Amino acid sequence: MSSNFREKRCIEFSLIDYITTNVDTDWTGITVVKSFSQAYKGTLPVICVRSLNAYHNQKEVGNTAIYNDVTIVIDIFATSDGNRLDLADYLIDKLRQGCVYYDYSKDSSDPEALDKEADGRLRVIRWINDTRIDFGVDGNNYDKFRHNLSFSVRKS
Numbered sequence: 001m002s003s004n005f006r007e008k009r010c011i012e013f014s015l016i017d018y019i020t021t022n023v024d025t026d027w028t029g030i031t032v033v034k035s036f037s038q039a040y041k042g043t044l045p046v047i048c049v050r051s052l053n054a055y056h057n058q059k060e061v062g063n064t065a066i067y068n069d070v071t072i073v074i075d076i077f078a079t080s081d082g083n084r085l086d087l088a089d090y091l092i093d094k095l096r097q098g099c100v101y102y103d104y105s106k107d108s109s110d111p112e113a114l115d116k117e118a119d120g121r122l123r124v125i126r127w128i129n130d131t132r133i134d135f136g137v138d139g140n141n142y143d144k145f146r147h148n149l150s151f152s153v154r155k156s
Contacts, residue, residue, distance in 0.1 A: 004105045005104045008070055009051075010104050011155065015072060016049050018094075018100070019049060019091065029045070031043065031047070034048070035048065039075065039077055039142070047075075047076055047077075047087065048075040048076075050073055052072065054071070055069045068154070071150060071152050072151055074149040075133075075146060075148055076088055077146055084132065092127075092149065098124065100122075102117060120155050120156055123156055124153055125154050127150075131148055132148075133147065133148050
């Protein structure tokens with residue numbers, strides 16, 4: 001028996017998969033994670049991808065079908081200011097192209113494995129934030145060269 005995940009969760013997993021695949025191809029030593037607790041345990045540099053919230057818009061007047069516009073936040077924990085800027089620009093360049101949306105499911109016979117099947121594309125519909133996070137002198141090694149990207153995506 002398998003359990004299918006809902007759209008917002010699949011969006012998050014699809015983006016993590018896309019970013020991980022690209023980063024592993026083009027860079028070395030960068031970890032992509034889903035939560036802050038994982039980010040603070042990893043070796044720098046780390047990219048943390050998470051969904052923040054969703055906005056539901058009607059596709060057309062009089063129809064009950066909706067678009068789910070999901071806000072995604074990416075925190076970059078870099079090793080230097082140059083590394084921070086390079087990773088931010090790299091991610092923007094990759095994300096602006098969009099990526100494959102996968103429907104994910106989990107098989108109860110192997111709780112660690114996820115099955116995925118392509119079911120459309122994710123498109124960035126709005127860039128919200130591209131900024132350095134500055135904690136000043138109080139920042140620890142993980143926060144010393146931190147950057148934040150946020151944007152809304154929609155499945156098409």
